[in-house]
Amino acid sequence: MKPLSNKEIAYLLYEISVFYTMKDVPFKPMAYERASDAIESLKESVRDIYERGGMKALEEIDGVGKGIAEHLENLLKTGRLPEYDHLKKEFPVEVHELSEVPGVGAQTIKTLWKKLGIKNVAELEKAAKEGLVSKIKGFGVKTEQKILEGIAFMRSSGGRHLLGAVLPEARALEDTIKKFSGVEDALVCGSVRRRRETIGDIDIIAIGTDAEKIMAQFVALPGVAHIYGQGATKTNIRFGNGIDADLRVVPKRSFGAAVNYFTGSKSHNIALREIAQEKGWKLNEYGLFKRQATRPNDLSRSVGRAGDKRQGEGWEFVAGKTEKELYEKLGLSYIEPELREMTGEIEAAREGKLPALVGYHDLKGDLQTQTDWTDGADSIEDMARAAHTAGLEYIVITDHTRSLAMTGGADEAKLHRQMKEIEKLNAKFSQLPSPRIQLLSGAEVNIKKDGSLDIDDETLATLDCVGAAVHSHFTLEKKEQTERVIRAMKNPHVDIIFHLTGRLINRRKPIELDIDEVIATAKRTGTVLEIDAFPDRLDLNDEYIRKCVNAGVKMSIDSDAHSTEHFAVLEYGIAQARRGWATKEDIINTLSAHDLLTKLKKPKELRWK
């Protein structure tokens, strides 16, 4: 039996939470949901945690106490969760797919089950089309229509978009909104601002005085395909390209609080609110508030339709204009958006131990680029010029090697010819005022099934910088795959392992590796692990980067450029490195060409001491 992943375990707990909501059991749903969230964001597998420290270690997981720890133990030992089975028997409904329909939550699922016996989306769609849903008390024609639209939308998009696809759109949208009449400032928040690998939707906060006028301009944008909701301060739309966007308008003094709230992550926000609460304060998207001395009770919960509430009645505004002052008032140092994932950033901020993250302008070189010598689109010279325009001082030319026949991979002779060409170009550039760019020779050497390389050591020794990568046999068993990669790392001429796991986000799974053993070998041999910045690779992921940082293993951030436009993707690699808590010192291509070459001339195992 395949062991359950954290995601699957988290999902079971989430379903239990929904079941208890359906049963109207108080507080248990929240407890299960919190445990579910915590487990989903764990970096270590529940199984490993249990094997490492038993029940005690399980109970140390946020939101997991004695009860849920026992469930987990049961699940790990028997593969079953009696409480879940029991609840599922009572409500034999597909919570997973039903709750993915926008607008359908626990209470709706319960009502649909009780009144119409609906168990899944197909039955819901049928019932809605027959007009049965609108006949239920509390439901109407609009709700029924919304459910049908929700099902259609769910099918049309599904899944998350790559950061690389969304970020340019988000920036363009931000610029457009900044130019709206009545808008003073705007900022993209949400998972885009945290630079997650994949993005659900675009969240934008704007400061403005006439919110309704701003919303009217927003929904009138070209490309708007659907309006989910339009209110006085919050509007939610979908563009024709399948990307959803939320716009929220707030007063100027609340900009920082709103930006913080809508940047997330959700669990980070909850932690901040709890810190505020501990101090007897209140944190929401309008600011940080403390109770007014003369008004002991919270009067802000006045009745009336949403939007009529008078914010802050009985509460005194403490902070909210900037995020920095919010964190400061809460006794924390400022936390960069890329770190707000509840992986220890709150504790580090409290103790002033947050890392100085590698900056978006810190890269001086790019150690993986392909040219028209193999499967790249442009010449070495054009790539050099483009790299210079992108602000780089040097690039390594790393065309594919011979086993990759489909790319016209280079053999030893071709590599030697290319080295001559690089020399010639360097001589030419040194005569010109521009571009000031240095070319280094290299290769993306293929790691064969047994871990040997497809270029001889003599040739590798003459190259400035050698990367090796897996391009085949992606499905080897973990042990064999790990040994294969480790053998390549032990080659004294292999400076870097490119895109270690070979994953393609949403398309190809990562190869199976014992990551701790790989990282330990990288440390011992002085092999650098690359963060491939291409949007569908982002390989290493943030978790592995953090492991490298902690182990003192050096990394590079490379574009994997196959054309002159691709140097722009370096930004995504830097974002990924920041999400993995990497500093400038962890990334070797923040060094100058001279310093890097000096390092590369030393024996591998002594280089990074």
Add this chain to the structure above:
DNA sequence: GCCGTTTTCGGCCCGACTGTTTTCAGTCG
């Protein structure tokens, strides 16, 4: 069910929007 600088009881993040119904429940982020 979880949790503790009000720690073994008694709380549990917070607000906007929609639909449906006259004061609120449900969903979402």
